[in-house]
Amino acid sequence: MLIKKVYFSKAEIVHFQSIKTRNMKIKLLIVVAFLVQSFSVKAVDPSASFYIDNPLYISPGIYEFDVVVKASGATSSFDLRTFQAGIYVNPAWVNGGVLSLSTAPGYSELTSPSYNGAYQWNATDNLINCSVNYNVKPSPTTCISTLVDVNPLRVVRIRATNSVSFGCATPDMKFNYVANNSPLRLRTSFSWRESGCITNYELFYPGRTYNGVAKFNDETYSTSDADSISTVRPSVNIGNCFPLLELTMMLEGYYAGGSTMQSVLLNQAVKSVSYLQTDSVTIELRPESNPGSVFASIRGVVMTDGKITCALPAGAANNTYYVAVYHRNTVQSWSNPILIDPAFTSYDFTSNQSQTFADNASQVDAGVFAFFTGDLNQDEFVDAGDFPLFDIDNSEGLFGDYYATDINGDGFVDAGDFPFYDQNNSLGVFSLHP
Numbered sequence: 001m002l003i004k005k006v007y008f009s010k011a012e013i014v015h016f017q018s019i020k021t022r023n024m025k026i027k028l029l030i031v032v033a034f035l036v037q038s039f040s041v042k043a044v045d046p047s048a049s050f051y052i053d054n055p056l057y058i059s060p061g062i063y064e065f066d067v068v069v070k071a072s073g074a075t076s077s078f079d080l081r082t083f084q085a086g087i088y089v090n091p092a093w094v095n096g097g098v099l100s101l102s103t104a105p106g107y108s109e110l111t112s113p114s115y116n117g118a119y120q121w122n123a124t125d126n127l128i129n130c131s132v133n134y135n136v137k138p139s140p141t142t143c144i145s146t147l148v149d150v151n152p153l154r155v156v157r158i159r160a161t162n163s164v165s166f167g168c169a170t171p172d173m174k175f176n177y178v179a180n181n182s183p184l185r186l187r188t189s190f191s192w193r194e195s196g197c198i199t200n201y202e203l204f205y206p207g208r209t210y211n212g213v214a215k216f217n218d219e220t221y222s223t224s225d226a227d228s229i230s231t232v233r234p235s236v237n238i239g240n241c242f243p244l245l246e247l248t249m250m251l252e253g254y255y256a257g258g259s260t261m262q263s264v265l266l267n268q269a270v271k272s273v274s275y276l277q278t279d280s281v282t283i284e285l286r287p288e289s290n291p292g293s294v295f296a297s298i299r300g301v302v303m304t305d306g307k308i309t310c311a312l313p314a315g316a317a318n319n320t321y322y323v324a325v326y327h328r329n330t331v332q333s334w335s336n337p338i339l340i341d342p343a344f345t346s347y348d349f350t351s352n353q354s355q356t357f358a359d360n361a362s363q364v365d366a367g368v369f370a371f372f373t374g375d376l377n378q379d380e381f382v383d384a385g386d387f388p389l390f391d392i393d394n395s396e397g398l399f400g401d402y403y404a405t406d407i408n409g410d411g412f413v414d415a416g417d418f419p420f421y422d423q424n425n426s427l428g429v430f431s432l433h434p
Contacts, residue, residue: 044194044201045212047073048080048148050155052087052173052217054299055236057244057311060165061097064104065173065236067130067155069190071148073213079145079193080110081200083155084117084132086176086186088229091126093239095167099160101128107157109271111146115156122183127176128158129186143197154272168241170232175216178228188216188230243317243340245310247283248348249302251330253373253420254278254409255364259350261304267411269400277301279409282326283310288337291322291434306350317342322357322434325349328404331372331424332380332431333360358432362424372429374421376404380431382424390421 049072055065067085071077101119108114113135120129136144146153175188191202203214203221214221216230254261265273281302285295296316302308323335334357338347353359353369361369374382376389393405393413400411407417 044078044192044199045210046071046078046148046192047075047213047215048078048190049215049218050083050085050175050188050190051215052233052236053152054157055171055238055311056300056309057166057238057240057242058159060240061162063160063162063166063171063240064157065160065171066107066157068152069148069155070152071150072215075212077147077149079197080148080155081136081145081191081193082132082134083110083115083130083190084186085128085130085188086179087128087130087188088172088174088176089126089128090169090172092169093167093171094126094162095164095169097162097164097166098123099128099162101130102159102161104157104159106272106274107154109146109154110156111144113144114272117156119158120184122185124183125180125185127185128160129184130156130158131186132189143193145193145197166240168239170237170239172232172237173217174232175230176228177216177221177225177230190214238311238313242314243312243342244344245283245312245323245338245340246344246346247302247308247310247323247325248306248346248350249281249308249325249333250306250350250364250368250370251278251302251327251373252362252364252370253329253407253417255368255370256304257365259306259365259368261302261306262409263304264406264409265301267409268402268406269411270402276303278304278306279327281308283308284324284326285312285316285321285340286324286334286434288320288322295319295321312340316340323347324433325371326378327371328378329373329376329407331360331375331382331429332378332433333357333371334431334433357434360432372424373407374424374429375431376407376421382421382427382429384425386421386425390417394418 050069053066053068057063099121115133117131117133122129177187179187189203191200193200203210217233219231254264256262261278263275264279265277266275283298287295296313298310300308317340320337320339325333349355350369353361362372364370376386390405398413403413405413407420
């Protein structure tokens with residue numbers, strides 16, 4: 001067979017090499033574009049933790065709880081757009097009743113319009129359906145989202161009103177991952193935005209892999225989850241047959257006269273709060289026989305009238321505890337030993353100085369006593385270590401926001417706060433407890 005040799009000119013060889021180089025560049029650009037796209041998708045996929053927190057029985061038939069979110073893992077912050085949920089509950093806890101569901105007034109910390117989804121009780125599957133919040137679509141003039149960082153942020157506080165009293169069983173609340181049409185069973189999902197509000201992304205986004213880590217009640221979301229529901233959080237899983245503890249307290253700096261306190265959260269521009277609320281406190285039950293240990297810890301909001309009601313674990317009944325109260329700019333204060341009644345116990349710190357352990361309270365009005373203010377660094381002393389925190393915030397003229405250095409709770413860090421610190425520093429005030 002005769003093979004004919006083909007010869008190319010130097011110009012033709014250069015032309016072919018140019019084509020080859022151009023093709024290689026195109027391939028390289030395609031690969032780079034793919035990699036950039038891949039990394040950009042990963043970059044906007046946040047890692048987030050959603051969980052149930054802060055349960056509270058308002059009455060035997062009314063229960064409230066928070067759905068909370070925070071950035072987690074490798075993600076320090078992201079822009080949350082929408083949220084929806086299906087939340088399983090223990091049918092024994094529902095006790096044969098029918099739940100009516102609503103958002104507790106003023107309790108979402110999402111950017112306006114806040115969480116505004118509708119609710120449905122699915123009695124067949126014992127599921128609380130929380131539909132997605134709406135009116136947050138991007139437009140040329142609006143870009144509604146909420147910055148979520150590593151600090152817990154309340155998506156919504158849900159109020160469940162039962163047609164009967166809740167049973168003695170625990171709620172066993174779990175997030176649902178799998179949707180169903182009949183009866184309606186919503187899955188838990190959320191969407192977010194990349195910086196600049198250009199594109200919306202969802203956890204269940206068709207056609208691509210979610211590259212973040214989503215945790216629900218501390219369980220990592222996975223499509224291979226055997227039961228398609230999250231775990232139960234034991235720390236907030238309290239049944240209805242429990243003792244109630246009603247406390248009355250005053251925080252010295254926030255006292256407004258007439259046995260009332262300032263609406264501090266409202267003054268400090270905290271999102272979605274009521275004028276009847278003063279501030280968050282933490283309540284600890286410490287056994288009289290072993291005050292160094294903590295039997296139970298409850299966080300809640302003390303109202304402007306000084307009252308806060310705590311649902312205690314059932315095991316607290318018929319036992320004696322010190323009640324320790326913690327607040328962000330107040331000296332840690334303890335009660336005298338209290339015997340917990342199986343149904344209801346009340347304790348008033350304000351009625352007498354002796355109601356606070358070792359008489360460690362300040363008289364703010366005739367017959368009204370309050371916990372000392374000014375422990376800004378929470379080391380149990382009002383001393384020189386607290387002043388720099390106030391001095392810096394005062395020099396910057398801070399106002400609004402959640403500042404512990406706003407000692408009088410009027411919304412401003414200014415000269416009006418200093419007298420509380422100055423007086424208690426001069427007195428050498430410190431915490432007294434067993």
